[in-house]
Amino acid sequence: MKKHHTISLILLALLLAVGFTILTHNFPFPGKTSDDFSLITGSSQTYTPEEIQDAADAVLHYFKGFSGATMTKLQYVASSSEEDNWAEKDGMEQGIHFVSDFTTGDLPNKSSLNPNSTYQGWNWYVARSDDGHWKVVNHGQG
Incomplete structure (x- = not known):
């Protein structure tokens, strides 16, 4: 017994x-994309559409950690060389800047986001070295 x-x-x-x-x-409740999610890539003098898509995928993968949030839009802004070479500040050679819009639902207490809110123009900085994998190096508003 x-x-x-x-x-x-x-x-x-x-x-x-x-x-x-x-x-x-x-x-x-991982972060997800909405049913009407749009990825706006535009054109780049630096990166191919496939490279931009790979960088966007890195953002979307990272966004899964935004529990209870739903991304509605992700838009390519520029490469680090087109703005300034901010990627070098993060020890990387290449970088892409995106902005996104997303909403939050009821969130866990430990979240730094506001529950039931809409965020617009959330910045995402994604970088890589030597044509390696894209990695989110910074994100946030402002």
Whole structure:
């Protein structure tokens, strides 16, 4: 009988650990794109449409961490060489600047975003070195 009791306690502890992990990592409600999401890439003298799409994918992947938020628009603004070479400040060679619009729903207490709000013109700075993978190096308003 002790063996069944021990197994039950272990299973209960495991279930509690999994539940806690889900709650603290925002797995139930990751950031997503809306049904009418638009990606506006425009044209670039520096990057191909595929490179811009890859950089946008890095932003969208990062956005999944914005629990309870829904992105409606992501727009290419410029490359770091077209604005200034801000990517070098982050130790990278190439960079792309995007802006996005998104809304938030009910958010977890630890979120730095306001619940049930609309954010417009949220900046995303994505950079890479030596034609490597794009990485979000900075983001925010203003």
